[in-house]
Amino acid sequence: MLIQLSQVIASGLAMGSCYALIALAMVIIYKTSEVLNFAQGEMAMVSTFIAYTLLATYDIPFIIAFPLTLLFSLILGMIIEFLFLRPAKDPTLLGLIVITLGVEMILYGVAGWKWGAETKSFPSPILDTKVYNIKGVVVSQLNIWVFVVCIGLMLLLFLFFRFSKLGVAMKATAQNHMAARLMGIRAKRILSFTWGLSALIGAVAGVLIAPITLLDPNMMVDPLLKAFASAVLGGMTSMPGAAVGGGILGVVENLFGWYVSTEFKSVVAFVIIVVVLCVRPSGLLARHYVKKV
Amino acid sequence: MDMKRDYHEDIKLFPNNVGMAWFLLLVAFFVSFPIFAQDYIVYILNLIMIHVIVALGMNILVGYTGQISLGHAGFFAIGAYTSVLLMTKLHVPFLLALPASGLVAAFFGLLLGLPALRLKGPYLVIATMGFGMAIIHIIGHWESFFGGHMGIITPPISFGPFILDTDKELYFLILAVTLGMTIAAINIIKSRIGRAFIAVRDSDIAAETIGVNLTYYKTLAFAVSAFYTGIGGSLMGFVLGFINPQNFNLFLSIAFLAMVVVGGLGSVLGSILGAILITILQQQLNNIPEIPLLGKGVIFLSERWFSMSGIANVSSIIFGFIMIMIVIFEPLGLWGRWLKIKYYWKRWPF
């Protein structure tokens, strides 16, 4: 009984860390440019396809293909920001949402056009089938890697934003664009770089998740929604929030699926989020700024 | 030319008699249209009109009250299922079932509006999205009541001696409903309620200080927009002839949002234009290789660098591109562009 419960929780955490990775990328963009990036999933998906092409079609070893993919995603993020978000003059939240939705459609179309709709198998060196049995609870090599990478990235980003010059510059740009420029920060470049960084994290998430979700243009549609929900649950402006939100979402989903019914699994997740939001309107870990007149 | 001398001029529907004459001419044109046109065109027009109704509703919520919602597919579904179930299980006549579906949807809108009071921005988006998905899920899984994934075939509409079954017959009904609801929307905006909505959008705290009850008006906005969407959904059920939970997914909510944003927030004409554009794009982009000029180029590219099997995905690319271009270059949407054309004409040759 306890073993089953631990198994359910462990699987939940495993899936939750996948959501958390994508949520991290979304939170970074939201923190710095106040944009809800609906294109996050597709950016990750396209990068994963590029990795697949490098690995499968050109037979490049993973050690080289992975950094190349990261480089590609960095450039992709920066190009998207440059082409689509910068020209928008004084955009409202809604306008930005629609732009990111448009980018999402374009990326989805390009991926479907280039690689076709058939599911492909991603040749990842980290396997989901290699399992470790820890006192009756089964976790796979992939699960461990995703979890570790998630926590590791979070720590890295935390240190980056706290202590590095670039990180502080990014925080400054987020707080007050004009003041940052006055202080000599090249705000536009910072913005581009933010998107590039977020795309990069998305690519890491995509490559890690691909063995589980399998590779086709639709792979990121559901994880994106769950990631979005995790980010909101944890607080859109808090990076630990993204990780915590992802973990909670994954575990709650699995627990509900196991004990009650698998049919309403996803719905319950959303309902819980709405309930949490009623109590803490800005998410669990974010500071709720009450607007003062 | 735009100055009003008293309150009555401000709330008049048409600024002068000439405007009303042109409008009546337009209405006459639309009424006589189906006599000449093919079934397919009439079907597209029916779809456009239904989407206009929904866009009007969304505009009241998003454009005038400043709340965002990605869950309207849920209200759409509620409207469709309510009227079909009322007509098949309880044998309620159509003339009652239609407003009933709007009211039931409005009730759920109220339910959604309550938690939405405290939420802003991305949090509101998620809450509404979750609501929309929950509704669809429940409809899909409560088999005994909703017919589940098998879907339900909608009965033909009949009132009095009329039976409305074909596209052309439905057209007149939908035209009448659309006209009525458009006029109602314009009047709501011009009334006290509309001004309260706009106040909430512009600054809700300031609005509260001058006595606008936020709770009342925000939930009212949700309820009214849900009412419109419910009516649209109900009509959609009859146009399609068959409803199934699969029809009402997140993509639909996104399309609704796109209609109001692309068309122009805060303007009735904008929602109409947005609904027309998005519906036509959705329906017409289903045959890429046969588009003149562009089609040949796409086939050429597909054979060289892309896959032939995925060629239809170009429709997504075009759709997304158009949406982005409109929002970037014309933040006020299609209505903004229309305004600029209008003012250009009025000021010509200066």
Added chain:
Amino acid sequence: MVSNYLKSVLVVFPFIISLTFFFGHSIASEIGVSEDTIKIGQWSPQTGPAALWGSVARGTDCYFKMLNAEGGVQGRKLKQYIRDDAYQPPRTVGAVKELVGRVGVFGFVGGVGTATGMAVKRYLHTRKIPWVGPASGSSRWANPPTRYLFALYPNYVDEAHILTSYAYMTLGKKKIAFFYQNDDYGKEGLMGAIETLKRYGTKLVGEVSVEPLDTDISSQILKLKMSKPDVVILWLLPKHAAMTMGAAAKMSFKPLWMTTSTLSDAPLMYRITKGLWDGVMFDSFAELPDSKTPQMIKYKKAHDEHAPRERWGMFFYAGFLFAEPMIEAMKRAGRDLTRESFVDAMETIKNWNGGIGHSITFGPNQRQGQRSTFLGKCEKGVAVRLSDWLEVKK
């Protein structure tokens, strides 16, 4: 003020004139058959979540190209009009109305999806437009039978019956669990399995469902494992089936896996599961990809010639299968081809094995053409035949 008036008139009139393009050529007289062409339409999910099945329509296209290269049917070439509906019924309705009203097709072939097909079923019937081979095994096409709609794909209930009986009687496995997608596709299969076992006086040891868009199925697999079955029948999309293999392997859960014809594309499944698909049994309603029957060899040649970049897989040549009886009926109807003579010719098809299906039979009130499938097994990525054609007799 007069010049203002004139200006607005100048703006409005072109608008009205441009609308006249909507008027015009009504297609009342044309029914898709001309001296040298027959027009056929098909809706297909070329984009969107079901794009995997877009290859069916492309298969039919290849089939038509092959036939046209041989001279066509009764001296007429076949032209297929494919419309992308992204698996959404409102778009299917729009596509069908456009093909009927503006293009003027003779009839429809294939068409993936139950919800999409149901949305246009009544419309096609009231206009007496023939429709052959819906690409879905719903029992609603042929049951109750309607004059113009001919179903080929053995329906899901029958398929489940064949699979379950084979497992229970032939293989002797008594504890059967069912893992299904939570929509009409999966539920019809579930119904068939339950009914079959009821006849043997027993029932399923486990029934677990999954939502089409779910990406995490670990709790479902755990539930299946807990019911301790000998056989698990999978009634899913290829993606979830592949995920199932991975998750089950993780938990060292190794029952005998059996699947429906939707998952019978063994080479594809083997590849995307990285070999975990080995040993899975499936049933199929068409010949296997490596089959050496003359028809399959001919079709493979046509594929290599007209659609070389498309993968030679089950969904692709299913597009051939759904159109085969239609072509046969056109041949039988002769040069004087009308919709009515076509339908009468379809009804004369009895136990027809001229294609890659089996024993296709229609009749005055019989609209379910094929009711047989055979069992196969995946052996190291190759689909291998296990049994002869098994027919459901009721």
